[in-house]
Amino acid sequence: MRHRVVGRRLSRTASHRTAMLRNLAQSLIEHGQVKTTLPKARELVRFVEPLITLAKKNTLASRRLVIARLRDRLMADAKDTDMLLDDSVVQKLFKTVAPVYANRNGGYTRIIKTAKWRIGDNGDIVVVQLVDIAPISIRGKSAPAAAASAT
Numbered sequence: 001m002r003h004r005v006v007g008r009r010l011s012r013t014a015s016h017r018t019a020m021l022r023n024l025a026q027s028l029i030e031h032g033q034v035k036t037t038l039p040k041a042r043e044l045v046r047f048v049e050p051l052i053t054l055a056k057k058n059t060l061a062s063r064r065l066v067i068a069r070l071r072d073r074l075m076a077d078a079k080d081t082d083m084l085l086d087d088s089v090v091q092k093l094f095k096t097v098a099p100v101y102a103n104r105n106g107g108y109t110r111i112i113k114t115a116k117w118r119i120g121d122n123g124d125i126v127v128v129q130l131v132d133i134a135p136i137s138i139r140g141k142s143a144p145a146a147a148a149s150a151t
Helices: 014-031 038-057 060-070 087-102 143-150
Strands: 034-038 075-078 084-088 109-117 124-130
Touching: 014 034, 014 038, 014 060, 014 087, 014 124, 034 084, 034 109, 038 087, 038 109, 060 087, 075 087, 084 087, 124 143
Parallel strands: none
Antiparallel strands: 034 124, 075 084, 109 124
């Protein structure tokens, strides 16, 4: 019986699973979207959405809780691989991501299933996005280009 057992094990130890979820969450906050498998994506949504809700409060206590759950990491500059940006993932979460969702009561992420699968084990590949932040690609076009061509 699985009474009161919540979450997926994902064939990992507890420490590996939390490290993987932290890493995926940091990448999602930093880049706006992440490609992963469907079970990992569902666990990632359960991990990230409470963090964004905490970040919306913008208090010292909520900042400390987010740092404790996420473990702060400096973001790398995409153009220069040797340079690190001054902001960390937690700072970006509180400065840019949380104000976007100030009037939203949940549902900060979306899972988009792709038509691709992993070759080794046939795992479904999905894209996890932050709803109002990441651009949505429609048939190879970015969202602004698709909206411009539709009008």
